[in-house]
Amino acid sequence: MIFVAVKFTVRPERSEEWLSLVDDFTQATRQEPGNVFFEWSRSVDTPHQFVLLEAFASSAAGEAHVGSEHFKTAMAWMPEVIAETPEIINVEAPGEGWSQMAELTPA
DSSP states (O other), X not given: OEEEEEEEEXXXXXXXXXXXXXXXXXXXXXXXXXXXXXXXXXXXXXXXXXXXXXXXXXXXXXXXXXXXXXXXXXXXXXXXXBSSOOEEEEEEOSSSSOOOOTTOOOO
């Protein structure tokens, strides 16, 4: 599985609309055959920063994502909305998705 984490710092005047702006991109990516998950969160520590956690079943699925029209469309408009170059971690990980945390279970 290919696991990707990306931190997007958005221009302050655009941050309230960020999740709406990325909605088409998000929905299209989630429909890709090789997508495992594609999830956005808002940072609690850094104002105007959003964190994207995404995974793809294989390197080929990740390459197909980057080659998709919705990816290219998003990359074309995002420079006008971001405040700085996104930070990314892209690694190959074992497994097929989320696993349960062995050290913690509900009481």
